[in-house]
Amino acid sequence: MEKHKCIYCLRTKYESEFNKEHVVPRMMGTYQDAFVLSNFQVCQECNSYFSRQIEDKIALDSYEGFLRMQFRDKPMSDGRRLTDSRIRIIGNEGVFKGLPFYVLTDTSNPYRIRFEVEPMVGIISSLEANEYIYYTLENLPDATKEVKSRLKKAEQPIINTGIDRELLERELEEKGYLIGKYNYFEKSITDFYKEPEFMTIIEMKIDSFMRRVCAKTVFNYLCHSRGKEFVLDSSFDLIREYIRYGQWSEELWFRYSKGPVSSVEMPNETAHVVGYMWYPENDQWILCGSLTWFGDITYIFKLGISNQKVQQLNTLNSTTMACFNNVDRTIIEDDAVHIYGGRPDEI
Ligand SMILES: [Zn+2]
Incomplete structure (x- = not known):
């Protein structure tokens, strides 16, 4: 039986030890052409750790949980209560x-x-x-x-x-x-x-639980759109360790703002927008992730320095994103040339 490497724990495991990982956690909605990592990318152990130890804890105890009650594609059953620690x-x-x-x-x-x-x-x-x-x-x-x-x-x-x-x-x-x-x-x-x-x-309160869900969602999408080899690169090890083990590094950063990123056109006002883009930092181009939940709150954070792509920047679209429509449950993917903090041809 063939063995594969998990993109989160980096361990090599048998095919039977892998299962499906939804790019967007199911607690945030389900989509017709759901983006799923099902080709031996995320192992069962990592997958169930994420859902039980992270997503279950914030599903009904977060600002996103509050948005989810109102805007998720499928309404939740009556009488579920939002917990108030976050x-x-x-x-x-x-x-x-x-x-x-x-x-x-x-x-x-x-x-x-x-x-x-x-x-x-x-x-x-x-x-x-x-x-x-x-x-x-x-x-x-x-x-x-x-x-x-x-x-x-x-x-x-x-x-x-x-x-x-x-x-x-x-x-x-x-x-x-x-x-x-x-x-x-x-x-x-x-x-x-x-x-x-x-x-x-x-x-x-935005704590590590929510940040890790955001980082994982974008990292999943990166794997989905660029392929497994791309995300296995060691330039993503810091964000990988943060997502999987909660270990924060001072080399990473994380920001958030209320509302969607202004230049993003959303299919409807409660869509999720998941994407990654190039960003200039200390004379280097870094890859950063961007995620807007329910058209209401946006997180932007550093994924890593992706050296192998820097020379190609001028020919690449600088932003790749997918919009998850919470009304008709479809997904639209888009490449756009816009960048946060500058343009790629300025260096
Ligand atoms: Zn794993």
Whole structure:
């Protein structure tokens, strides 16, 4: 039986130890003419490491997970909840300012998602702006004199977003909030749904998990479009080790920006754009990867220095990319002459 080398762990293995690797992880969508590495490029061990140890961890716990709930080609089943260690969504106006939301999939909603709130108690913090500070029952501080006088003047001094009323009243009494008469809303969030739109702040954390998924997606695409021999070159060893083992090198870099790269024409506004391009750095041409998820967030990073191609730059198209259309599930490939930070004929 023939043996082959895996493009990630570089180990030589039997044919039976390889399986299919999707260029774009399936959690981000599936496509009619799906780009797949199925010709003994990625071994089973690497493949399942990527899906279990990396992709599963961020699939429903990332900004991309939030986009995926809304825009993936196939809607997700109802009631899946977005975890909040990499993304937090917080109301940013009026009564809901400072109130953390969580997100559930909901196909009955045009946006395919629904916002819910944890049971919290809001204590009025500004009478003029009608703003509150929200606490969990456990974190509610003792009422100060100042707070008490504000409560007396407020029309709605306290908001309850779902804490058991008896429990809440006991706690309010203990902490000194129950003074005279006051009103509070129960589950006022239901009123809030009458508003078609509202302002939120989205806090996101981009950690190594997401970066590695991005780097792997582009590296897969590089292998798909340039072939296995090209990506086995040692000039890609640093990014390879980062993708496979999470080992970061100071020689690499990674940047991101909100929105798609401006010069890219996308087949629709929620497509993924996966590509690689030449970039001048310290008198060398390096190959860098670019990836836009759901037309919303773009990552650009260094893949490696590809010496064997530098002389040919003037005759090569400088950018190679594929657009994964999340509406009709097709893929368009494109070569373009545009480059980040300069043009190839300037050197
Ligand atoms: Zn492997």
